[in-house]
Amino acid sequence: MNRICLLLATLLLTNNGFSQQLSQAPITPAFSPVTWERLLNATDEPENWLMYSNTLDAQRHAHLNQVNTSNVAQLEMKWAYQIPEIDRAETTPLVVDGIMFITEAPSNVVAVDAVTGRQYWRYDHELPEDLRICCGRNNRGVAILGETLYMSTLDAHLVAIDARTGNLRWDVEVASYESGYSKTAAPLIVKDKVVTGIAGGEFGIRGFIDAYDAETGELAWRTYTIAGPGDPNVSTWSGDSWQTGGGASWITGSYDAELNQIYWGTGNPGPDWNGDVRLGDNLYSDSALALNGDTGELEWYFQFTPHDVHDWDAIQVPVLADIQYQGEERKVMMWANRNAFYYTIDRVTGEFLVGKPYALQTWATELDSDGRPIRVPGMEPTYEGIVVSPSIGGATNWFSPAYSPQTGMFYVNAFDGEQEFFKRDEDYEEGERFTGGGGQYIQPMDTYNSAIRAINPATADIEWEFPIQPRSTAGILTTEGGLLFSGSVDGYFYALDASNGQELWNISLGARVHAAPMSYAVNGQQFVTIAAGNVVYTFGLRD
Amino acid sequence: MNQPISWRKPIYWAAVIVFLVSLAWVTGVSAQDEGNLYNTAVDVRLGERYFLRQCSRCHGQDARGSDETGAPDLTGTLSRASSDAGVYRIIREGISGTAMLPVPQDTPDPTVWQLVAFINSLRTDPANIDLPGSVTAGRTVYLGKGECASCHMVRGAGGRLGPDLTLIGEELTPDELYTALTDPSADVDPRWWSVSVVLQDGAEVEGLRMNEDTFGLRIMDSQSNLWSFQKNNLRSYQRDESSTMPNYAETLSASEIDDLVAYLFSLRREN
Numbered sequence: 001m002n003r004i005c006l007l008l009a010t011l012l013l014t015n016n017g018f019s020q021q022l023s024q025a026p027i028t029p030a031f032s033p034v035t036w037e038r039l040l041n042a043t044d045e046p047e048n049w050l051m052y053s054n055t056l057d058a059q060r061h062a063h064l065n066q067v068n069t070s071n072v073a074q075l076e077m078k079w080a081y082q083i084p085e086i087d088r089a090e091t092t093p094l095v096v097d098g099i100m101f102i103t104e105a106p107s108n109v110v111a112v113d114a115v116t117g118r119q120y121w122r123y124d125h126e127l128p129e130d131l132r133i134c135c136g137r138n139n140r141g142v143a144i145l146g147e148t149l150y151m152s153t154l155d156a157h158l159v160a161i162d163a164r165t166g167n168l169r170w171d172v173e174v175a176s177y178e179s180g181y182s183k184t185a186a187p188l189i190v191k192d193k194v195v196t197g198i199a200g201g202e203f204g205i206r207g208f209i210d211a212y213d214a215e216t217g218e219l220a221w222r223t224y225t226i227a228g229p230g231d232p233n234v235s236t237w238s239g240d241s242w243q244t245g246g247g248a249s250w251i252t253g254s255y256d257a258e259l260n261q262i263y264w265g266t267g268n269p270g271p272d273w274n275g276d277v278r279l280g281d282n283l284y285s286d287s288a289l290a291l292n293g294d295t296g297e298l299e300w301y302f303q304f305t306p307h308d309v310h311d312w313d314a315i316q317v318p319v320l321a322d323i324q325y326q327g328e329e330r331k332v333m334m335w336a337n338r339n340a341f342y343y344t345i346d347r348v349t350g351e352f353l354v355g356k357p358y359a360l361q362t363w364a365t366e367l368d369s370d371g372r373p374i375r376v377p378g379m380e381p382t383y384e385g386i387v388v389s390p391s392i393g394g395a396t397n398w399f400s401p402a403y404s405p406q407t408g409m410f411y412v413n414a415f416d417g418e419q420e421f422f423k424r425d426e427d428y429e430e431g432e433r434f435t436g437g438g439g440q441y442i443q444p445m446d447t448y449n450s451a452i453r454a455i456n457p458a459t460a461d462i463e464w465e466f467p468i469q470p471r472s473t474a475g476i477l478t479t480e481g482g483l484l485f486s487g488s489v490d491g492y493f494y495a496l497d498a499s500n501g502q503e504l505w506n507i508s509l510g511a512r513v514h515a516a517p518m519s520y521a522v523n524g525q526q527f528v529t530i531a532a533g534n535v536v537y538t539f540g541l542r543d
Numbered sequence: 544m545n546q547p548i549s550w551r552k553p554i555y556w557a558a559v560i561v562f563l564v565s566l567a568w569v570t571g572v573s574a575q576d577e578g579n580l581y582n583t584a585v586d587v588r589l590g591e592r593y594f595l596r597q598c599s600r601c602h603g604q605d606a607r608g609s610d611e612t613g614a615p616d617l618t619g620t621l622s623r624a625s626s627d628a629g630v631y632r633i634i635r636e637g638i639s640g641t642a643m644l645p646v647p648q649d650t651p652d653p654t655v656w657q658l659v660a661f662i663n664s665l666r667t668d669p670a671n672i673d674l675p676g677s678v679t680a681g682r683t684v685y686l687g688k689g690e691c692a693s694c695h696m697v698r699g700a701g702g703r704l705g706p707d708l709t710l711i712g713e714e715l716t717p718d719e720l721y722t723a724l725t726d727p728s729a730d731v732d733p734r735w736w737s738v739s740v741v742l743q744d745g746a747e748v749e750g751l752r753m754n755e756d757t758f759g760l761r762i763m764d765s766q767s768n769l770w771s772f773q774k775n776n777l778r779s780y781q782r783d784e785s786s787t788m789p790n791y792a793e794t795l796s797a798s799e800i801d802d803l804v805a806y807l808f809s810l811r812r813e814n
Contacts, residue, residue: 030769084613086640099769105640113761113771120753120761120769126622129629160699164767167707169699534640 031097047521049095052186057320058254060402061478062519066526068481072505079117081536089531092141095520106137107153121166132180134202141186150194152183170217197249201267204434207247221296225266233283241278246270247285251315260293267313273381274423274436281306286314300350304337312338336412338394356460359395360416381421391417392439400475400516409454413472416449445470464501475516487513579627581656590661618665619714674805681806712811727786737783
């Protein structure tokens with residue numbers, strides 16, 4: 001095989017179109033097994049995008065600089081891949097040694113050549129007809145370990161797929177879809193385990209985070225995100241309300257190998273908008289959890305919104321970095337929450353360091369010294385309705401933020417919205433929606449402001465903002481080329497200067513961007529990929 | 544200004560009719576709980592007639608699907624539905640976001656159930672088949688003398704140089720399995736054709752054809768490496784449409800082949 005690689009490299013080296021790029025990087029066989037060591041050191045191979053947030057610290061920062069502030073205006077489309085089923089693409093593809101893995105709605109995955117977008121194989125997951133899903137048929141990506149891909153499915157299964165053929169290796173039921181559980185997020189590999197969350201917070205589930213043996217699919221551990229019997233924090237739930245307490249975990253977490261801690265966000269308590277039936281703080285809903293990387297045991301938690309009654313899930317990707325804070329280096333976690341507050345937290349202990357609003361909010365006057373919100377009285381949903389900021393969708397939501405080690409700034413798509421919140425009385429019925437209310441916009445969307453905001457994690461101050469009209473539900477990518485890429489609901493994909501927010505390039509893709517951009521390189525050429533509508537587009541500089 | 548609705552008014556009767564129709568609809572759908580009541584030989588024939596008229600344009604006259612239209616093969620495992628009720632629902636409601644449209648709203652329930660019966664008839668019910676071979680002995684041949692697992696996967700275990708056989712019992716009849724074993728090149732899916740590529744300097748790469756389009760070619764070599772070529776970068780490339788599988792009529796006895804057929808036919812969904 002090495003002989004063939006060499007011959008192929010020789011062939012391409014003599015081809016004018018690729019000679020410059022090839023001289024910069026050797027051809028790798030497509031592809032080599034992705035070991036845990038490769039995942040641990042993902043920054044050492046910037047040409048690949050090996051996990052949902054690129055690296056275990058979830059910074060979503062590409063260490064590539066061929067496309068940079070001086071030439072980004074010359075980006076052109078290289079290829080497009082049409083997802084056969086029309087739905088809302090939320091995928092972040094992976095790229096391993098020139099092969100791209102794209103997940104599709106409802107629960108499918110396709111492998112394509114990352115240079116041309118042309119298909120190698122596809123896997124279609126068989127689904128039942130009576131799924132219980134709250135918010136669309138979505139899938140956000142796969143994880144890879146060795147030669148196997150791991151994917152969540154809408155019927156609350158976890159499947160292992162051979163990355164070379166698309167053959168199914170194993171398929172385990174994580175929870176019963178008939179009880180309202182589903183799965184949409186990319187799993188996270190930690191050592192030899194597949195760590196994965198669960199969705200279903202609108203169906204009165206009891207959330208958890210699971211780890212499965214990557215080889216066999218056997219459950220290694222389960223940590224419930226809602227305190228139950230045996231846990232003193234069950235007292236934060238009135239009566240038996242913990243049993244239907246929600247606390248879903250439907251976005252991918254992050255991992256610190258030195259601390260051996262897994263970080264994961266949890267969703268709203270159930271029912272969402274009627275807190276009368278679940279008095280108390282409702283731990284560990286709307287929290288950041290730090291779990292032991294081997295056992296899943298809870299090492300610390302930080303609850304952003306105690307006794308949430310507005311559906312402000314802490315379903316954001318926990319972004320990790322070591323930063324200078326008040327003159328000393330601290331291992332921190334950066335978190336722009338759906339509740340409109342930004343937080344910097346010491347990830348060793350869970351200690352709150354600093355936090356401020358980063359978007360319009362009317363429900364709390366400020367955070368106290370422990371990071372707990374000081375509430376404005378009378379902002380709970382009523383039977384008649386009450387207007388509160390942020391909206392149910394939040395000041396941000398699941399879409400990924402980014403941190404650039406180059407600028408030292410944290411970036412988030414922020415929305416200054418409001419909604420009228422209602423509550424209603426509702427009995428729990430297994431497998432049925434259990435929300436206890438809802439909300440509605442009272443003004444046209446164009447009335448509200450939205451922006452990419454760059455936050456200094458040491459102060460929680462906003463350094464700059466780039467306004468977006470009407471708003472964005474896209475993730476963010478930063479690169480070593482000094483760039484920030486993101487998209488908007490009205491179908492634009494654009495690049496900003498990450499240091500100051502200056503607009504450098506944009507293109508209309510004609511359909512809502514609801515996914516996060518990613519970047520990779522093959523044969524020395526850098527590409528940037530984004531899904532818009534049901535199409536995956538890839539851009540690069542002219543050859 | 545709310546006013547009571549008089550039972551004499553047309554709107555009242557319209558509402559009653561809508562209610563009764565909806566009740567009838569619910570009754571029609573819920574009949575699925577008792578299984579398909581329209582599954583006699585006559586129903587299957589009527590279902591086939593409807594299929595040929597309305598469905599074959601996309602799914603093909605033989606219901607084996609079409610790469611051109613993207614319509615799936617209905618003779619094997621159905622990836623969208625695992626029950627009569629599921630097939631009924633897809634026919635009635637279509638599949639959102641795809642070219643699979645619902646049947647016209649006024650299509651009578653019996654017609655839809657007859658179509659379900661016809662689609663079911665395309666697959667062979669193992670309960671009605673009495674095969675001469677032994678499943679257990681066939682598994683031994685599969686793993687041993689036949690060396691099938693070196694190229695094929697079953698439930699994630701095995702090689703990558705042939706089709707995944709996990710559900711092969713739902714996809715092929717015993718006769719088709721027999722033919723595949725004793726005349727493997729009779730009907731080879733293009734996914735399993737071989738391709739030989741000659742690079743500009745004369746070096747060759749060989750592998751199984753994973754995918755091909757106007758400008759590109761993607762193959763898997765014998766080491767399971769994936770390669771993507773642009774055709775205009777190649778000196779030449781050549782397809783071999785025969786199977787890479789050995790002809791087992793030459794290496795296995797008749798009874799061993801019977802056993803292997805029995806084992807392969809037993810590979811289907813776990814209930």
